[in-house]
Amino acid sequence: QVQLVESGGSLVQAGGSLRLSCAVSEPAFSTYAAGWFRQAPGKEREFVAAIIGSGSSAYYEDAVKGRFTISRDNAKNTVYLQMNNLKPEDTAVYYCAARMGGRNYYTEAAYDYWGQGTQVTVSS
Numbered sequence: 001q002v003q004l005v006e007s008g009g010s011l012v013q014a015g016g017s018l019r020l021s022c023a024v025s026e027p028a029f030s031t032y033a034a035g036w037f038r039q040a041p042g043k044e045r046e047f048v049a050a051i052i053g054s055g056s057s058a059y060y061e062d063a064v065k066g067r068f069t070i071s072r073d074n075a076k077n078t079v080y081l082q083m084n085n086l087k088p089e090d091t092a093v094y095y096c097a098a099r100m101g102g103r104n105y106y107t108e109a110a111y112d113y114w115g116q117g118t119q120v121t122v123s124s
Helices: none
Strands: 004-007 011-013 018-024 032-039 046-051 058-060 068-073 078-083 092-100 118-123
Touching (some): 046 068
Parallel strands (some): 011 118
Antiparallel strands (some): 092 118
16 A cells, blocks of 8 residues: 655765655655665665654664664655765665554564665775
């Protein structure tokens, strides 16, 4: 029922920045927590960041702390991932996910809806 569409992925040089967007087709988006996951070739999908419905609290995987910022604009039904100081290790397909309520934001199983992913490639 709820559709998520990621955009903003690109090929960038190490040290560069990108902002990913995730448009959610749910007017009551403020009731959903949202997260970003990523999957590199040959690796399992991993947690990147999450944000609660109000946007007042956010959570990050250690490798991206201080570099990535998750945010949301509930009036636009959109969640963002600002990625700064990108590293080649950040290369992956990035997925947006959403869940209604809940208290866990770190695992794939915690989310109800997923986008199709957007490719981020960081060259050295």
